[in-house]
Amino acid sequence: MRTIFYISDGTALTAEAFGRAMLSMFPLKVEHKTLAFVDSITKAEQAVSKINAAYEASGERPIIFHTFVSLDLKRVITSSKGSNYDFLDYFVAPLSAELEMEARPKTHRTHGIQENGxxxxxxxxxxxxxxxxxxxxxxxxxxxxxxxxxxxxxxxxxxxxxxxxxxxxxxxxxxxxxxxxxxxxxxxxxxxxxxxxxxxxxxxxxxxxxxxxxxxxxxxxxxxxxxxxxxxxxxxxxxxxxxxxxxxxxxxxxxxxxxxxxxxxxxxxxxxxx
Amino acid sequence: MRTIFYISDGTALTAEAFGRAMLSMFPLKVEHKTLAFVDSITKAEQAVSKINAAYEASGERPIIFHTFVSLDLKRVITSSKGSNYDFLDYFVAPLSAELEMEARPKTHRTHGIQENGxxxxxxxxxxxxxxxxxxxxxxxxxxxxxxxxxxxxxxxxxxxxxxxxxxxxxxxxxxxxxxxxxxxxxxxxxxxxxxxxxxxxxxxxxxxxxxxxxxxxxxxxxxxxxxxxxxxxxxxxxxxxxxxxxxxxxxxxxxxxxxxxxxxxxxxxxxxxx
The missing domain is CATH 3.40.50 (Rossmann fold)
Structure with missing residues (x-):
């Protein structure tokens, strides 16, 4: 069975929502695994070990839905043997152009307490x-x-x-x-x-x-x-x-x-x- | 002020989660508007009228986050004067290739009662x-x-x-x-x-x-x-x-x-x- 990983340096709720919507397109039995608050290189490396272990155990590439604000952490995660999907990748640039505004990523802005301040x-x-x-x-x-x-x-x-x-x-x-x-x-x-x-x-x-x-x-x-x-x-x-x-x-x-x-x-x- | 529309033929919860995560990258004051259960051409046309009215009222292009399963409805929505973002667009093909499986979109699979049956x-x-x-x-x-x-x-x-x-x-x-x-x-x-x-x-x-x-x-x-x-x-x-x-x-x-x-x-x- 495929293992689906939802990974983020925050709650991973956005990664879960994104992944769930994607998977709803496919009639597929999977195993879910959320790794939240992966906010250091060490934790990111531990996540990679888990992804690679899941691959070895099942023989099927794990699917990774992730939403990292830190590029360093993201780089570690995408070095795993999983198949990576990060929806922020595709949309930040066009939205930035439309808004005529630079993106200013900040962890915990999505589900934090100070939403929009x-x-x-x-x-x-x-x-x-x-x-x-x-x-x-x-x-x-x-x-x-x-x-x-x-x-x-x-x-x-x-x-x-x-x-x-x-x-x-x-x-x-x-x-x-x-x-x-x-x-x-x-x-x-x-x-x-x-x-x-x-x-x-x-x-x-x-x-x-x-x-x-x-x-x-x-x-x-x-x-x-x-x-x-x-x-x-x-x-x-x-x-x-x-x-x-x-x-x-x-x-x-x-x-x-x-x-x-x-x-x-x-x-x-x-x-x-x- | 920009109006942000979250539109779907289901609950629009996924469109909201997607849009919220995108907007969290930009320090921006906006007005939110959810149009859920837009499941007929008539309702989609009404949605388009609302989008265009918001554009005329503010002079700023509304941002539309949508997740439609029906291509016909989606076509109506994207004919509006808003700036459209549909994350399903980009990811279905690569995920389909990875899973070696055709996508079989179905309304209400994401937040419906029979999740994964x-x-x-x-x-x-x-x-x-x-x-x-x-x-x-x-x-x-x-x-x-x-x-x-x-x-x-x-x-x-x-x-x-x-x-x-x-x-x-x-x-x-x-x-x-x-x-x-x-x-x-x-x-x-x-x-x-x-x-x-x-x-x-x-x-x-x-x-x-x-x-x-x-x-x-x-x-x-x-x-x-x-x-x-x-x-x-x-x-x-x-x-x-x-x-x-x-x-x-x-x-x-x-x-x-x-x-x-x-x-x-x-x-x-x-x-x-x-």
Whole structure:
């Protein structure tokens, strides 16, 4: 099997994103290996040993995605027996010409705390995470005036991971509120605490089969997990979304990244962090 | 000001990562704009209108980072007045030659739920998020045998965002445990519930000044937030980390991405998700 190395003198997150996008073009089983913070010649030489060892073990050339700021370190890495890909190579010159500006590479500018010199943008993410935690699962309805968005849905439709992702990745204060049997599913109304914040609400749903599977992992054989109950709750909730003109999304086939990106695309919610 | 567009027929997360890394080379103030799920000719034409409008408004050519799978959509986008950068362009052919395999582009393979056809990897992330939430702030010490890692530190040193990031991004079950005054700071010991799990513990610290600032936002003027108390707690905790040989990190100058990547690099913790 091919070993894929993601190497950088920083977090290697950019090398990973770059490599992942490249590999997504090829239906290929691989082994992933990240070497982050390779910030000295010694560490770069150790990385080269690992690359060469992987080559000898498998007989297949490792693929190296790297994004080094230091040319000295880069030279060491590219001396390995791997096949090297550095996307910065190709684009810095044309972008520099377009911007009429010299590139001034600096380690840790991509995922560091002072992105574009703004610590505030970082702090706003941490604040958003704290907010989303404090407002998980309908736990703190008095703070909804501070929410950027309130996710709504029945139990186990992905509200919590989506809230946290919106907070961590975009600095968005995302609360979430669960619709439960207490809300009288037979004639479901928008819960009272949410009514003043209707314009911030976004609904999540799932296919009944998937909800049934997820709930069964929690409480197998329960009424809560039964196909009948799942189907009923989802039906009533979707009816309510439509009646109340609340935008909503069936998240069955989407990852948390996709759900978050779709919500942003549909709501024009402003990001506090790029 | 330049407008930077990130455009894709998927989440545009890859275009964003690519663009962010490119722009990190240039000290430049810009306006960011993401257009995700541009998956029809009509939407692509709307995107082109937005690009051209931004050009007319500012007099500066917008920079476009895009990653389209569909060539038809890409053709529409590149007909705009923006300056186009598509990193897939340059690397697919050489990687294809190295892998001796044709590229088979497919939308949503990068950030979709079925990454490399494995739904399990996605579910493991959601499980990890649920675990980390249930084990936030020392709330559930009976589940520590399931933890991949347990973050330790005094109040407000970044344990919670780091745990959630590890869970969301890497599928790592990260618990966290706060050291408080109840732990008798004067002669601080490793808390009892943690002792059987010593090999999984990772400590977080901060500089006293930064901790003082963060705590002051919460409870200004309190003893809890005072420089003296912050300095004292950090001192005692670091002594304890050293005595107990617990690896630790001063997170003052690092973003949550960097802290998480550093923890992974130091502990060789296995990722459940790439």
């Amino acid at each position: 703004v610590r505030d943008s970082y702090d706003s993410r941490i604040e958003a995470v704290n907010y989303s935690l404090a407002n998980d699962d309908g736990s703190n309805i008095s703070d909804y005036d501070q929410a950027d968005i309130i996710l709504l849905g029945v139990s186990r439709t992905g509200k919590t991971p989506t809230s946290l992702y919106l907070a961590l990745h975009y600095g968005i204060k995302a609360a979430n509120y669960p619709l439960t049997e207490d809300d009288n599913m037979e004639s479901l109304q928008l819960p009272k605490p949410l009514r003043p914040h209707r314009h911030k609400i976004f609904g999540l749903t799932l296919e009944a089969q998937r909800l049934h599977e997820i709930r069964s992992k929690r409480r197998e054989g329960s009424r809560y997990a039964s196909m009948q109950q799942c189907r009923f709750e989802l039906q009533e909730v979707e009816k309510m979304y439509r009646r109340e003109a609340i935008p909503f999304l069936d998240s069955t086939r989407f990852s948390v990244e996709e759900i978050a990106a779709k919500i942003l695309a549909e709501t024009n919610l402003e990001r506090h962090h790029y | 494995v739904r399990d990897s996605y579910d493991s992330r959601i499980e990890a998020v649920n675990y980390s939430l249930a084990n936030d702030d020392g709330s559930n010490i009976s589940d520590y045998d399931q933890a991949d890692i347990i973050l330790l530190g005094v109040s407000r040193t970044g344990k919670t965002p780091t745990s959630l990031y590890l869970a969301l991004h890497y599928g790592i079950k990260a618990a966290n445990y706060p050291l408080t005054e109840d732990d008798n700071m004067e002669s601080l010991q490793l808390p009892k519930p943690l002792r059987p799990h010593r090999h999984k513990i990772f400590g977080l610290t901060l500089e006293a000044q930064r901790l003082h600032e963060i705590r002051s936002k919460r409870r200004e003027g309190s003893r809890y937030a005072s420089m003296q108390q912050c300095r004292f707690e950090l001192q005692e905790v670091e002594k304890m980390y050293r005595r107990e040989a617990i690896p630790f990190l001063d997170s003052t100058r690092f973003s949550v991405e960097e802290i998480a990547a550093k923890i992974l690099a130091e502990t060789n913790l296995e990722r459940h998700h790439y």
